[in-house]
Amino acid sequence: SYELTQPPSVSVSPGQTARITCSGDALPKQYAYWYQQKPGQAPVLVIYKDSERPSGIPERFSGSSSGTTVTLTISGVQAEDEADYYCQSADSSGTYEVFGGGTKLTVL
Amino acid sequence: QVQLVQSGAEVKKPGASVKVSCKASGYTFTSYGISWVRQAPGQGLEWMGWISAYNGNTNYAQKLQGRVTMTTDTSTSTAYMELRSLRSDDTAVYYCARRRGLDDPFDYWGQGTLVTVSS
Numbered sequence: 001s002y003e004l005t006q007p008p009s010v011s012v013s014p015g016q017t018a019r020i021t022c023s024g025d026a027l028p029k030q031y032a033y034w035y036q037q038k039p040g041q042a043p044v045l046v047i048y049k050d051s052e053r054p055s056g057i058p059e060r061f062s063g064s065s066s067g068t069t070v071t072l073t074i075s076g077v078q079a080e081d082e083a084d085y086y087c088q089s090a091d092s093s094g095t096y097e098v099f100g101g102g103t104k105l106t107v108l
Numbered sequence: 109q110v111q112l113v114q115s116g117a118e119v120k121k122p123g124a125s126v127k128v129s130c131k132a133s134g135y136t137f138t139s140y141g142i143s144w145v146r147q148a149p150g151q152g153l154e155w156m157g158w159i160s161a162y163n164g165n166t167n168y169a170q171k172l173q174g175r176v177t178m179t180t181d182t183s184t185s186t187a188y189m190e191l192r193s194l195r196s197d198d199t200a201v202y203y204c205a206r207r208r209g210l211d212d213p214f215d216y217w218g219q220g221t222l223v224t225v226s227s
Contacts, residue, residue, distance in 0.1 A: 001170065033213045035153075042203055042220055043145075043153065048213040086153050094210055096169060097143070097155040 002091040004100035011106040018074040022087030030090045032070040037084045082107045110134040112218035127190040130204030137185035144189045146200040194225045
């Protein structure tokens with residue numbers, strides 16, 4: 001079955017830039033989406049279609065794509081950004097959706 | 109405003125079935141689909157499947173096919189997810205999420221429903 005691979009954890013100091021990667025063979029063909037999840041809460045969409053930002057999401061959140069890897073970048077990280085982040089996409093046929101394993105962002 | 113309100117927590121015995129509801133408001137229900145996503149305790153997100161509220165077409169995750177059924181009631185703008193033959197590893201928070209189509213995101217989520225499977 002298709003898989004998306006994320007690093008389990010990323011740590012940055014406040015004000016620095018955090019980069020979270022997501023790798024998958026079908027990513028050149030399928031859009032990627034990113035969700036932020038804080039403890040005890042439902043996920044929140046932060047990036048859609050690789051690099052688009054929903055209204056209400058701060059400009060410090062951005063997304064990019066290169067080959068089989070997509071990247072979520074958080075510039076000028078704030079303490080409130082500490083959360084789990086999940087990428088999501090589809091397999092090459094577009095039939096089945098999959099989430100990455102999640103990355104815990106720690107703000108030191 | 110768009111809202112998805114899910115039914116309350118459930119405790120079930122192994123082998124039983126559970127049916128979780130997701131009532132939508134604030135948008136035209138039949139213009140979107142509903143996906144279901146679950147999260148086991150301390151684990152990541154797992155996509156379970158999707159149903160079109162427009163025509164009832166469904167698409168289920170391979171590992172759940174045969175055990176899961178997703179339906180909608182357009183008269184009440186409510187989506188349902190039924191999972192049968194429950195096992196302990198089905199213990200999870202179950203979320204519904206709105207999605208227009210395959211190239212669209214899960215843009216609004218329900219609050220989640222905890223389903224506990226225990227003897």
